[in-house]
Amino acid sequence: MESKEAGLPIVFVHGMRVSGTMWQPVIQALGVHHPTAAPDLPGHGVRRGEPFGMPGAVAAVDDALTQLGGRALLVGLSLGGYVALATAAAHPDRVLGVVAMGCTAAPHGMFGTAYRGAARLAARHPEGFNRLSAFAFRRALPRPQAAAMIAGGLSSEAVPAIVTAVRKLDPLAALSAYPGPVWLVNGERDHFRRHERRFLRACRDGRLTIRPRCGHLTALADTADLAQHIRDAAAVVAARAHGPRPRRGTR
Template structure:
């Protein structure tokens, strides 16, 4: 797709075991008005086999931002949301705004134990895990969205390392360190929203959006609505960036 050169760039960050292709349906709509990119994180997609680390994942986001001009709205779902939070803390000069979806919980206690067990199970027999994941996506998501999820290949073997990295991070501390605008977007039925109020309270400039009748992965189901949310966030982020630029020039 040929990106529009005038809008604020948008970098999309994928979830666990999938790749940047998961964002293609949304990017086709957002890309009409904004330069867009969706990098593969270490251990995923074209980078399958590389060790996953959160600093390495955040670096992949920063590199994608640099390729689009040096400032961008970052949009991430699930793992992509956690990576976006880390990138915002580490590279606030590059991350103009952050939309973190389906990632407002700390995977600890019983929830964390279940999360780790599911990751270990998928990694023990990754080929089986990949097939089950493909089946699940195709069963729960509209056809084009499901195919985008699997188009870049699946990497269930990376899941335990990813889960451990996410479990060790302190997302609220990262959010409190980031000065830019943040959108926390959750499906009403998403189990990863249980600490959303604490995450919102940690943001310096945050807002919470809860989308009715949607779950974790099914947040991608209504591509047009999700694209509108991204476009609205990009417009607000661009306006704020312009305001601060004018203020600094006086």
């Protein structure tokens, strides 16, 4: 267990078509107590142009774990949440816990069909999709958070490969395979809440948190509140060696 004096290392995993810069406001709110990393996944940020695939995304997160000493808490939103779950299942000894935000929709059926449509649009008009995304970020988020979403560049051309990779993922199996603590965090108005109870049941050590009045993107709007949620999760992970396992439930 990492020392409490050093603080628990945390790896942040970004969402679709953005980059690790999206987490900078949260990282700044956490302060210097926790060592942090926010890698760019393949096809995003400094790795724009590389093909996206789930094995490569998991490898990028695993590299960040190594940079932070080999073990850390993972925090991911949307695509980042799915990647965090896949990483936890692949490397359970290296992942101390997972805060999985906005990723409790099974990526199949009609839900997956809708995202294949978005992927086709992004493939045909990637720069237009980038402009539309930037507009949406600025409308949904306060200026600093919106700027962080855009700062690393947008990569809508990667969307088709991302949708294909996520649709092949079995997040419920990933949750079932991972023995560590999992926080499923959804905005009250997030369309990715669709199967949250199924996801919670799949957890071996899980809890579900609903953030009032938040949507999928606006979960990032209150940086101080989100940073506190992450601190709370880190504190639970750090205390596990000194107390009983937390009970499954809803907060």
